Amino acid sequence: MTLPTMDRRVAVKRLLDARDGALVVTGLGSPSYDVHAAGDRDDNYYLWGAMGGAALVGLGLAQAQPQRRVMVITGDGEQLMAFGSLATISVARPKNLDLIILDNQHFGETGMQSSHTGRGIGFDKVAAACGFAEVAELRSLEEVDALCEKLRRPAEGPRLFVLKITAENLPRSLPPRDAVAVKNRLRAHLGFATC
């Protein structure tokens, strides 16, 4: 039986339309393109590499900005390389960090090879075992709409949501590749000097 999946660009657009001041960090590959496609903004930080870094850049940012919500939007492959980060984040227990895993169950950038999440690993279950405050697996845009409402409400600790998306390579929407400029842009947005 094939379970339903959702359109990644539409799902990400809905999350971002409801971001409500959240700072957004994206994992390399398609999640960066999805977020960029929804509109380039000063309060986005896109990763083009450093695979496994997105959730932890998000943790550092959340700890530095405890009054703001931080939303990490990354893929199953990127998060698989940071499996241990779920333990680190759970122990750190930020109340302002939400991880959104865009899970197509494949390594989409490298030829659509099947990933661990297509072979039984569920990040929602892993995060629950680690002690995340809230986890869920979503398969429809209606559930994403409900998630947008939920994300507005205060959390008791880190939250993780798996969005099961359709495995397809959409036209790329490329964020700026100048990592220094994107860094300085976000810092300026927060009122910090650029060096």
Add this chain to the structure above:
Amino acid sequence: MTASLHAKQAETVTQAAASAQWPDQVYDVLKAAGINQMSYVPDAGHTTLIRRFSADPEVVTNVLTTEEEGIAIAAGSWLGGKRSVVLMQSSGVGNCINMLSLSVQARFPLLVLVTMRGEWAEFNPWQVPMGQATEASLRAIGLSVLRAETGPDLVDTVAQAAAMAFDADQQIAVLIGQRLLGKKKW
């Protein structure tokens, strides 16, 4: 007992006391540099820094499952206006290499303190390959590497490294020589 032997014993005691002071002095210079976040994979040589930062209400600390997590956390921390230091052993440097492309490519200020293994009175041969490769690996990915072999030199080196990292957007590792740390007791 001759006077000169007394003097020599006193000197030995003074040296031991001085060497025991450097961890607290390194903590003091990191605080003076505005460090308010610390991430670590433990090493015996970092014991005092871990204890003091963990007890410091002005500092957010993270215990890591693997060292490269600290590199990414430090980047996010700088994005949000904090200054981070990452503590690890030389064996952990190898775990960090690709993640360091984030710090190098985006020119995130980065300060890493590395306690060395595999280079002085090492009892575990498995520590030698990464210990010997530590400095070359860090330089290969683009970090500046400083090194200290005595307590006073380390305190100065950390103070200068922090200034370069946070005032000049540099990515710096300070290697703490195993000769300074002494032979591991077990």
